[in-house]
Structure formats: C-alpha cells, structure tokens
Amino acid sequence: MAARLAKTIRGAQAVALLSLLAACAGGARPDMGRLPVVTDPAPIVSGTMRPYQIRGRWYQPAEQPGYDETGMASWYGDQFNGRPTATGERFDMHALTAAHKTLPLPGLIEVTNLANGRRIVARVNDRGPFVDGRILDLSRGSAEALGLLSAGVGQVRVRYLGRAPRIGGGTALQQAAAPAPRAPAVPAGATYASGAYWVQAGAFADRRAAHRVADRLGDRAAVDVAPRGNDALYRVLVGPWPDANAAEHARQAVIARGYADALLISAR
Incomplete structure (x- = not known):
C-alpha cells in the first residue's frame, strides 16, 4: 500500500513538473509569478x-x-534579427531572450525592471553587451515586456535560474499595474523645461526623415523645429531626463541604435 502511494505521489509530481515546463516553453505569457521548472535542460553549447x-x-x-546582480540593461533588435546568436540559435527580436557576457549558454535568468517592478524570465542565448556600465542586453521583446523599450536603457536586477529548456523558456511573470507615463513632447521652438537634459539624435533639413528617426526611437523622441534663415532645421530630441547621468545613459543607447553623432543638451 505504501509503495503504491509513493508511486502515485511521484507520478503527480512528474505531471506537475511537465506542466510547468510546458508553460515555460510556450513563450511570453503571464505566469502568476511562478518561476519555470526545467526537467530536460539543453546542453551547454560547446x-x-x-x-x-x-x-x-x-x-x-x-x-x-x-548570480544576482543589479546594473544597467540595454536592448537590441532589427539590426540583428534573424542572425545566429552565440548558441547558434537564430535571434528572434520578439522572443524573450537576452545576451550576457559570462553566464552559461543557453541559460535562464529572471530580470526585474527596478523602475516599475515588471519581471520576466528570459532565455540567455548570446554574448554581450560589450559596453562599459551594462550587464545585460535584452531582445526587443524582453525590453517591451519590461517597459524599457522607449527609454533604451534601464536599471535591472538579474538572477541566474539555471539551464534553459531545449526550446523557449521566455515567460512574462509580472506586469506593472499601470503603464509607465509617457514623456512630455518637446515644446516647439526649443523652449526646454528648466534643468532638463535632452539627447539630440540628429538634425535634418528633411522633415520626413526627422520624423522617421523619431518613430524608430520611441515615445520619448520628438521633432523640434528650429528656424534657419528661410528654411528650418528639424532636430530629433529624446527626453527629457532629470539629470546628466540619466541623459548620458540615454545618449549611449541612442548611439547603440546607430546614431553615432548623438549630443547631450542641457537647458541649465
């Protein structure tokens, strides 16, 4: 009788573990805060x-x-979409994945955005970021789930959970109760708020080109029109940021998106 009962309990435990693994491998979806259990981990890539x-x-x-570290995270997307990662997997910018410099590949990490409490489990399948002051590079999908897409960079807590399943592993664990507030638009004529900092991603003679760049850079980007003789100069500004340190992090993120001439502008 005892042997049959023990066998039944072991069977129930196995079913529960398999159910959790299925939820883990199913991609990004709310999981009521539970961390995934991996029963058939993928081997570390040679x-x-x-x-x-x-x-x-x-x-x-x-x-x-x-491993349990707090630091700055950035994200990457279109430029690398479909290319091989360090594990040989194809980078899917919409999946919940990440790049780390030294953790085993593929692995699972829990990432928490310290600004809003959003939390995900991401599959680590690539190396990076090789930028001073950053501990993690997120896929576009991971950044979006964490609410970091428009800011470009943000402070996160990263905990290593162990080996990843053979497929998938990305899970959205917790969403913020309300969306992050949208940054105010840049006032016309460059009348910046006193004490604010901005990042100028670029200046263009073509209004449509400026708006295309602003659209790529997200909600914090807007186009400011500066008179220039009989013409106008269209500047793409990202912000505002409350201090120079935050603005510099944003400028580095803009540079990483391909705008190498990004400038820091202070209204002080």
Whole structure:
C-alpha cells in the first residue's frame, strides 16, 4: 500500500513538473509569478564557456548558481534579427531572450525592471553587451515586456535560474499595474523645461526623415523645429531626463541604435 502511494505521489509530481515546463516553453505569457521548472535542460553549447577577448578585455564564462546582480540593461533588435546568436540559435527580436557576457549558454535568468517592478524570465542565448556600465542586453521583446523599450536603457536586477529548456523558456511573470507615463513632447521652438537634459539624435533639413528617426526611437523622441534663415532645421530630441547621468545613459543607447553623432543638451 505504501509503495503504491509513493508511486502515485511521484507520478503527480512528474505531471506537475511537465506542466510547468510546458508553460515555460510556450513563450511570453503571464505566469502568476511562478518561476519555470526545467526537467530536460539543453546542453551547454560547446565552445561558449571558453575564455574570450573583446576590445582587449578578457571574459571567463562560468557556472554561477548564485548570480544576482543589479546594473544597467540595454536592448537590441532589427539590426540583428534573424542572425545566429552565440548558441547558434537564430535571434528572434520578439522572443524573450537576452545576451550576457559570462553566464552559461543557453541559460535562464529572471530580470526585474527596478523602475516599475515588471519581471520576466528570459532565455540567455548570446554574448554581450560589450559596453562599459551594462550587464545585460535584452531582445526587443524582453525590453517591451519590461517597459524599457522607449527609454533604451534601464536599471535591472538579474538572477541566474539555471539551464534553459531545449526550446523557449521566455515567460512574462509580472506586469506593472499601470503603464509607465509617457514623456512630455518637446515644446516647439526649443523652449526646454528648466534643468532638463535632452539627447539630440540628429538634425535634418528633411522633415520626413526627422520624423522617421523619431518613430524608430520611441515615445520619448520628438521633432523640434528650429528656424534657419528661410528654411528650418528639424532636430530629433529624446527626453527629457532629470539629470546628466540619466541623459548620458540615454545618449549611449541612442548611439547603440546607430546614431553615432548623438549630443547631450542641457537647458541649465
């Protein structure tokens, strides 16, 4: 009798674990705060645990079961969509994935946006970001789920959960109760709020070109019209930001999106 009861309990536990794994592999959907349980982990991809050097700096990948770090995260999307990641998987910018410099590949991490409390589980399948001051690069889908898409960068907490399943693993765990407030539009004629900082992504003689760039950069970007003789100069401004440090993080994110001449503008 006891043996049959133990067998029944083990069977129920196995069914529960498989159900959690199915939820984990199903992609991004609310999961009531539960972390996924992986019963059939994918093997670590050969070669991804070797030391490597980028821009003169060495990195040593390793198993880090206690990894729990807070730092800045950025995101990447269109430019890399469909290209191979470090694991050999194709980068899907809409999936809940991420890049990390030293965690095992593929792995699972819990990422929390400290500004709004949003939380996801992401599949780590790539290396990066190789920018000072950043600990994680998010896919567009991950950044959107966390509410970081328009800002470009944000402070996050990253916890390593362990090996990833063979397929998928991305899950939205918690959404904010209300959407983040939209940044105010840039006032016409460059009448900036006192004490605010802005990032100028570019200046254009063509109004339509300026609006296309602003659309790519998200909700915090707007077009300011500056008179220039008989013509006008259309400047794409991102902001406002409350201090120079936040604005510089935003400027670096704009540069990473392909606008190398981005400038920091202060209204002080």
